[in-house]
Structures are given as structure tokens and as C-alpha cells.
Amino acid sequence: MDIKDLGTYAVNTWCLGCGNFAILNTIKSVLKNLKEDGIPLENIVLVSGIGCHAKIVDYINLNSFYSIHGRVVPVAEAIKISKPDLKVIGFAGDGDAYGEGLEHLIFAAKRNIDITMIIHNNRVYGLTTGQYTPTSPLGFKGRSTPYGVKEFPLNPLDVMLSSGATFIARGFSLNLELLKRIFKEAILHKGFSIVDVLQVCVTFYNMYDYYNKRVYELKDHNSRDYNQALNKIREWDYNQDNKIPLGIFYKKDMPTYEENFKFEYLDEKDREEKIKNILNKFI
Amino acid sequence: MQENKEFSLLIGGKAGDGIDRAGLMLARILNRLGYRIYILRDYPSLIRGGHTFSLIRASKNSISAHCDKIDFLLALNQETVNLHKHRLKDKCFFIYDSSQINLDISKECGIGIPLESILKQENLPSIMRNSILLGAFCKVVSLDFNILEEVLKKEIKYELELNLKAAKNGYELVKEVIKLEDLKQEPLPILTGNEAIGLGLIKAGLKSYIAYPMTPSSGLLHFLAEVSGDFSIKVIHPENEISVILLALGFSYTGERSAVGTSGGGFCLMTESLSLAGMAELPVVIVLGQRTGPSTGLPTYTAQADLLFALNAGHGEFVRLIVAPGDIQEAYLWAGISLNLAWKYQIPAIILSDKTLSEGVYSFDYKITDKIKEEKPLMWDKKTSYKRYLDTESGVSFLEFVPSKEAVIKVNSYEHDEFGITTEDPEITTNMVNKRLRKGLYLLKDIESYNPINIFGDKKSPVALICWGSNKGVVSEVASELGLRAVQPVVLSPFPVDYFKAALEGVKKTIVIECNATSQLSRLLNSCGFRIDQNILKYNGRPFSLEELKELLKKVI
Numbered sequence: 001m002d003i004k005d006l007g008t009y010a011v012n013t014w015c016l017g018c019g020n021f022a023i024l025n026t027i028k029s030v031l032k033n034l035k036e037d038g039i040p041l042e043n044i045v046l047v048s049g050i051g052c053h054a055k056i057v058d059y060i061n062l063n064s065f066y067s068i069h070g071r072v073v074p075v076a077e078a079i080k081i082s083k084p085d086l087k088v089i090g091f092a093g094d095g096d097a098y099g100e101g102l103e104h105l106i107f108a109a110k111r112n113i114d115i116t117m118i119i120h121n122n123r124v125y126g127l128t129t130g131q132y133t134p135t136s137p138l139g140f141k142g143r144s145t146p147y148g149v150k151e152f153p154l155n156p157l158d159v160m161l162s163s164g165a166t167f168i169a170r171g172f173s174l175n176l177e178l179l180k181r182i183f184k185e186a187i188l189h190k191g192f193s194i195v196d197v198l199q200v201c202v203t204f205y206n207m208y209d210y211y212n213k214r215v216y217e218l219k220d221h222n223s224r225d226y227n228q229a230l231n232k233i234r235e236w237d238y239n240q241d242n243k244i245p246l247g248i249f250y251k252k253d254m255p256t257y258e259e260n261f262k263f264e265y266l267d268e269k270d271r272e273e274k275i276k277n278i279l280n281k282f283i
Numbered sequence: 284m285q286e287n288k289e290f291s292l293l294i295g296g297k298a299g300d301g302i303d304r305a306g307l308m309l310a311r312i313l314n315r316l317g318y319r320i321y322i323l324r325d326y327p328s329l330i331r332g333g334h335t336f337s338l339i340r341a342s343k344n345s346i347s348a349h350c351d352k353i354d355f356l357l358a359l360n361q362e363t364v365n366l367h368k369h370r371l372k373d374k375c376f377f378i379y380d381s382s383q384i385n386l387d388i389s390k391e392c393g394i395g396i397p398l399e400s401i402l403k404q405e406n407l408p409s410i411m412r413n414s415i416l417l418g419a420f421c422k423v424v425s426l427d428f429n430i431l432e433e434v435l436k437k438e439i440k441y442e443l444e445l446n447l448k449a450a451k452n453g454y455e456l457v458k459e460v461i462k463l464e465d466l467k468q469e470p471l472p473i474l475t476g477n478e479a480i481g482l483g484l485i486k487a488g489l490k491s492y493i494a495y496p497m498t499p500s501s502g503l504l505h506f507l508a509e510v511s512g513d514f515s516i517k518v519i520h521p522e523n524e525i526s527v528i529l530l531a532l533g534f535s536y537t538g539e540r541s542a543v544g545t546s547g548g549g550f551c552l553m554t555e556s557l558s559l560a561g562m563a564e565l566p567v568v569i570v571l572g573q574r575t576g577p578s579t580g581l582p583t584y585t586a587q588a589d590l591l592f593a594l595n596a597g598h599g600e601f602v603r604l605i606v607a608p609g610d611i612q613e614a615y616l617w618a619g620i621s622l623n624l625a626w627k628y629q630i631p632a633i634i635l636s637d638k639t640l641s642e643g644v645y646s647f648d649y650k651i652t653d654k655i656k657e658e659k660p661l662m663w664d665k666k667t668s669y670k671r672y673l674d675t676e677s678g679v680s681f682l683e684f685v686p687s688k689e690a691v692i693k694v695n696s697y698e699h700d701e702f703g704i705t706t707e708d709p710e711i712t713t714n715m716v717n718k719r720l721r722k723g724l725y726l727l728k729d730i731e732s733y734n735p736i737n738i739f740g741d742k743k744s745p746v747a748l749i750c751w752g753s754n755k756g757v758v759s760e761v762a763s764e765l766g767l768r769a770v771q772p773v774v775l776s777p778f779p780v781d782y783f784k785a786a787l788e789g790v791k792k793t794i795v796i797e798c799n800a801t802s803q804l805s806r807l808l809n810s811c812g813f814r815i816d817q818n819i820l821k822y823n824g825r826p827f828s829l830e831e832l833k834e835l836l837k838k839v840i
Contacts (some may be wrong), residue, residue, distance in 0.1 A: 010704045042686040050696070057693070058705050063685045065536055066695040066705070067529070068559055074526040078533025079685070081517060082491075086686060107522040263490075264515040268656060274513050275482055279649045281437070282472035283314065
């Protein structure tokens with residue numbers, strides 16, 4: 001198939017140089033790849049929240065649910081529970097998933113439901129024009145905090161590890177090869193996957209230089225080892241100017257939530273019969 | 284007792300005494316003599332202690348309201364006597380725990396049972412005090428012990444033998460005093476409004492139910508969780524009500540019929556996604572069991588104070604179905620109808636119940652169950668390329684569900700074009716708003732075939748008592764007795780104005796009766812052009828009794 005077939009007629013309105021392009025192009029190439037591997041594209045559902053990231057579902061010609069701010073996860077969970085054969089990929093921003101909707105994210109990790117969450121983490125609110133997010137560093141001057149943020153950022157991957165996520169990775173919008181490997185592995189992982197993608201908002205928080213100086217790919221890292229994962233996840237706390245590891249931090253095989261639901265079709269007659277039985281018990 | 288064909292019983296004690304269960308068993312016993320049942324359950328918001336009672340009314344006719352005055356009082360503690368002795372009629376029966384109750388009632392009807400000494404003597408746990416009392420009741424009304432035994436066997440899962448022993452003790456300790464007439468009517472299932480709503484949803488094809496616990500709707504969650512295996516329903520209790528409704532909308536996207544249940548506070552959290560359901564045209568049924576607010580209010584008591592909230596909840600303008608069933612039959616029927624109509628029109632539907640109906644216990648006419656069938660929604664015929672939001676005459680677009688080989692299915696919370704892609708185009712926006720709102724006109728026409736307004740009592744009376752929801756029982760009964768007209772709109776949105784006008788034909792005086800402080804139904808009716816002359820309002824968490832409503836009406840008529 002031609003990757004162009006994955007596009008739509010929607011006009012792309014991201015800023016020139018926006019990190020979202022990297023995510024869009026990478027996911028398209030992964031989708032093409034998955035199809036070639038035998039996964040029919042109709043078996044894929046994309047879910048997005050609200051924010052610049054979310055426009056991605058308008059730009060990909062696949063099944064999608066354009067949800068509301070902070071509310072990607074429950075929608076993705078239900079789709080997976082209902083149709084376990086589908087691959088459900090959720091896209092969310094950092095304000096969306098780590099702010100407005102953090103509780104959903106924690107519970108999805110706790111359940112180990114087999115969905116993939118890709119977080120477009122630019123550490124700033126873009127669409128609402130430049131306010132701090134849960135991962136903006138201390139002192140960040142945004143439009144709602146002109147004198148600097150007075151709180152430390154959250155390390156979302158640390159939160160995810162302690163919540164029970166079974167696939168945890170970090171990508172960077174300038175390392176497309178790595179991003180592609182991570183996306184594909186995350187989607188194929190059976191269990192809850194989270195990929196935090198450091199992508200850059202060129203308009204409100206241009207961090208290209210900062211990241212380029214600090215990012216490195218994990219080497220000789222055993223992603224099956226919890227403690228190694230914890231150490232590497234904590235190497236950079238989204239605040240201090242440490243080195244920033246990229247790659248798959250953690251991977252674990254565990255039973256998944258959606259396996260608990262077995263569905264058996266009941267016709268009208270079966271239902272009527274069973275209702276009568278229940279009513280008999282109430283006499 | 285009116286020739287023994289109608290009477291009321293009250294059983295009371297501390298929370299944790301098993302009053303609820305004992306009340307239900309009393310009802311099941313009377314059911315076997317052909318009585319129709321209504322139970323008002325009154326309990327505080329705590330786990331142990333506090334005063335709990337069940338007020339059981341039994342009648343030859345189908346009923347859904349309670350009386351203040353009682354014929355039988357079964358008391359497990361002194362507090363029950365103190366709080367309820369004023370209810371006793373002149374001729375009454377009072378069965379009580381003589382080991383802890385000092386009788387200061389002049390009536391000669393007291394039958395004391397030394398529960399403590401029986402427990403000690405027979406080595407029984409104290410939770411079985413109510414079984415002893417039940418045994419004594421059955422003997423006092425000259426019932427065969429077999430009836431009680433049969434009910435206990437059906438109801439009691441643990442320590443059945445001990446309970447039977449306890450009941451037998453109570454039975455043998457007292458004498459037969461009166462005989463309850465066997466009405467020779469078929470016994471009916473006795474269940475709560477919550478359970479009837481659950482069964483109606485199941486019959487209409489419910490596949491998943493999602494809820495966060497909240498009185499008075501938790502009973503529906505518990506019931507559906509119990510029967511989820513029988514009906515292959517997914518019952519999920521997630522992190523909060525925000526997740527509850529979003530899960531339902533996710534299920535809806537894949538073509539799975541789902542419902543959610545909550546009360547006012549939980550519904551507040553759902554309103555963001557109620558609006559999403561309106562925009563994305565995703566069907567969902569919301570069971571909203573009202574309780575006394577605002578805020579935490581009286582969590583285990585009743586109210587009808589969320590009507591205007593339900594009518595206006597969610598930002599933006601969109602079509603919603605709101606129904607307020609008035610009794611157990613309507614709870615079953617309108618739950619099923621709501622699920623079918625939500626899917627037919629791809630809209631959110633709200634079943635507006637309250638603590639009285641949701642947790643009240645009623646005799647259920649099981650013969651109505653097959654009136655509800657799962658009706659198939661409008662599916663894509665594959666003749667043209669698929670557009671999730673195709674603009675049609677009725678505004679209803681064809682459905683297709685993932686995974687589909689021939690269709691890409693896009694739903695969107697933004698304004699969108701027919702395919703589901705985001706737009707800010709003014710012309711498309713106008714068209715899409717019109718498309719969505721047009722569904723309401725067709726829905727309104729459809730509703731007329733379902734009897735959206737009930738009329739009871741003297742249908743020609745110039746005085747109309749107007750009520751909604753659980754007040755149906757008390758208002759219709761009082762209207763019949765006083766020769767007045769009672770009008771009960773079941774569908775509140777879209778409001779069937781023409782039908783309502785017809786129901787009021789020849790009416791000179793309108794009296795609206797509601798359990799809220801600001802007469803919300805009157806405000807809805809005013810906005811539809813109807814004049815309301817009087818309001819009778821109650822807002823202390825307790826429903827109207829028959830005697831009370833009659834007295835209040837005498838003052839205004």
C-alpha cells in the first residue's frame with residue numbers, strides 16, 4: 001500500500017516545524033508496516049483528546065474517536081473491552097493525559113488493559129497559547145504563570161511504573177528510527193503501553209537544542225528488570241538538566257484486563273426465558 | 284384493616300439488625316396470600332446503629348404508595364416504639380422485643396417476645412432476632428408455618444437451619460389472634476425499582492452497564508453485577524463517573540448497548556460527556572436516581588429536585604430523551620423504551636428515578652415483560668460510501684460499527700462534516716446543528732405512540748392534580764378517592780405539549796404535586812405555556828403518604 005492512502009482531505013494546521021509531524025509520519029509508517037505484517041487496518045481504532053496533538057485523527061484515514069480533553073483513556077479502554085481483537089491507539093497531550101485525565105491513565109495502567117497511549121509531550125499548552133503543563137520545569141514562565149511556575153514537574157513515567165504499566169518508553173521527535181521501533185513494539189505489546197514522546201512546540205516552547213544536547217539511547221539496558229527500569233526512568237526528572245535516556249525502559253508480561261470479559265450472544269428468547277427465571281426467584 | 288383486604292405493617296430496629304431483609308420476607312409471606320405489596324424503605328446513611336424501618340403496605344389492588352397509619356408494628360428496639368407508636372391505629376397488633384422494650388402504650392394489642400432469652404436458650408446469634416419476630420407474626424395472623432419456612436428457604440443463604448429454629452421458636456411462643464384473608468390471587472414477583480429498570484434494559488439488549496456506587500442507584504449496579512453472567516453483560520465499576528460515561532460512549536462507538544447509573548453528584552461529573560454524546564451522536568442511557576440535595580444532602584432520602592438539571596445538563600444544544608417512570612411497571616417498560624429510542628435516534632436518554640422508586644419494593648406484573656424487544660437501529664445499507672454523519676431527512680445517519688472492511692468510522696466531539704472530520708465552516712455548522720436537532724421532531728412524533736402522559740382518577744374532573752415520577756402512586760390513588768383528575772407526564776423531554784394539552788381538556792384548576800422546594804415541573808409547564816394554580820411541595824426527603832396528601836389537598840380545593 002501507499003502511505004498516501006492513509007491521509008485524509010483535512011488541511012494540516014500544525015505550525016511549521018511542529019514535533020507532531022514526526023509523530024504523524026512515524027505512526028503512518030508503522031501502520032503501513034502493521035498492515036504488511038497482516039493486521040488489517042480496519043482493526044485499528046485511533047482515539048485522541050483535545051489539543052494540537054488531537055488533530056492527528058483528522059489526518060489519518062482510519063477509524064477514530066475524537067474525544068474530549070483528558071478523556072482519551074476511558075474511550076480507548078471501552079473499545080478494547082468491547083472488541084478485544086482491535087488494536088486501540090490513544091493519542092494525548094501532556095496537559096491532556098498527565099493533567100486533566102491523569103486518574104484515567106493511572107487506572108488503565110493498574111488494570112493493564114491492552115491499549116497503547118502515545119503522549120505528545122511538548123511540556124506546554126499549545127492550542128490554548130502557552131501555559132505550563134504537569135511536565136513544565138520549575139520556574140517555567142507561561143501565560144498563566146508569568147512569574148514562573150512554583151511547583152515541580154511530574155515524572156509521568158515514574159507514575160506509570162508504580163501504577164502497573166507493563167510497557168514504558170520515551171521517544172524524541174528528532175529520532176524517527178527509534179520512535180518507529182518504539183511505536184511498533186508498544187502497539188504489539190500485550191498490555192498497557194505508554195510512550196512519552198518528547199516533541200517540540202516551536203511556537204511556545206522550543207526545546208530542540210536543549211534536547212539535542214542531552215538525549216541518548218538506552219544501551220545494555222534490561223527492560224525486564226524493574227530496578228534498572230526505575231533507575232533509568234529517574235535519571236531525568238523533567239526538571240534538572242541531566243542526560244535524558246530514550247528507549248524502552250520497562251516491559252513485562254501480565255494478564256490483561258479485557259480478557260476478563262467473555263461475551264456470549266443471547267437471542268430474544270434466551271433473554272425472555274432468563275428474565276422469567278429471575279422473576280420467579282423474586283416471588 | 285379494611286375487611287382484612289388492606290393493611291400496613293412497620294418493622295423497625297437499628298441499622299445492622301437485618302430490618303430490610305425481614306421487611307422483604309414479610310412482604311413475600313403476604314404475597315403468598317395474594318396481597319399486592321409496596322414497601323417504603325427508610326434508613327440512615329451509616330452502616331451500624333441509627334434507626335431503620337420498612338413500612339409495608341399490602342392490598343388486594345396494585346399499589347405504589349404508603350399510609351402513615353399502621354395495623355402491625357414489629358419492633359426490635361425502644362426507639363422504634365418511640366418513633367412510630369403514633370402510627371398505630373386503634374385496633375392494631377404490636378409485636379415487640381420484651382427484653383429491651385418498656386411498653387408504655389395503653390393499647391391492649393402488645394405481644395411481647397423475650398428475644399434475648401430465646402437467643403440465649405437456643406444459642407442463636409443476635410442477627411436472628413428478626414426471624415423470631417417473623418415467626419411470631421405468622422402465628423398471630425394464623426398463617427401456616429410452612430409459608431414462612433418456604434420464604435426463609437428461598438431468601439436465606441447462610442445459617443438457614445438456625446433461622447428456621449429461631450422462627451419456629453417465635454411461632455410457638457404466641458397464640459393465633461386474627462386470621463388474614465387469603466385473597467386467592469396469584470403471587471407476583473416483588474422487586475425494587477432498580478431491579479425492574481435493570482430487567483427492562485436487559486430485555487432491550489443491554490450489553491454493558493457501568494457505574495460508580497452511589498445511593499440510590501447502587502442497587503442497580505449490584506443487581507446487574509449479580510446477573511451479568513446469566514445475560515453476558517459487562518458490568519464495570521471504574522475510577523469515577525467521568526470514566527463511567529466515557530466507557531459507555533466507547534462501547535456505544537463499537538455498537539454495544541450500554542447504560543450508566545448514578546445520582547445527582549455523579550451526574551454532575553457526567554455532564555461534560557453528556558454533551559459529547561449529543562455532539563458525537565452516541566447513544567447512551569443514564570439512570571439518574573435522585574436523592575435529597577444540594578450536594579451530599581440527605582444521601583439515603585428522596586427528592587425530585589433534579590428535573591431542571593436533567594433537562595439542561597451539558598453545554599450546548601442537543602436532543603435528549605428524559606423519562607420519569609412512576610411505578611415498577613413503568614420502570615421496566617421505560618427503561619427498555621429508552622434504550623431502544625436512544626439507539627434509534629443516536630441520542631442520550633435519561634431515566635429520571637428517585638430514591639422512592641429506585642429502592643422502593645413493589646409487586647411486579649410479570650406479564651408485561653414481552654412488551655419490550657430489542658429494536659434494531661438504522662444500519663448502513665452499503666449502497667453509498669459510508670459517512671458517519673450523513674445528513675438525512677430525519678437527521679438520523681446510518682450506523683456501521685468497527686471493524687468494517689468497507690467503512691472508515693469517525694466520530695468527533697468537534698463540529699464535523701458528514702464524514703466526521705473537524706470543521707469550523709459556518710455553513711456546515713448550521714447544517715449539522717439542524718441535522719442533530721431535527722432528530723428531536725421525529726422523536727417527539729415517535730413518543731406519541733408510547734402513551735407519554737397518563738391520566739387517572741375522574742378523567743372529567745375540572746381539578747387536575749399534576750405529578751411526575753414516583754408520586755404517581757400516591758397522587759393517582761388520592762385522585763380516585765376524591766374524584767379528581769390526575770395527570771402524569773412520563774416523558775419530560777422532548778415534552779409532548781399537544782398530548783398534555785389534551786389531558787387537561789376541561790380543567791379549571793391545576794395543582795402540581797412534587798418533592799422539591801421550587802416546583803420544577805411547574806416551571807417546565809410554564810415554559811410550555813401552561814398555567815399552574817397551586818403547588819403542593821414536600822422537600823424533607825420523605826415521600827407523601829396517602830393521608831398527608833389528602834389533608835393537604837383539602838386545604839387547597
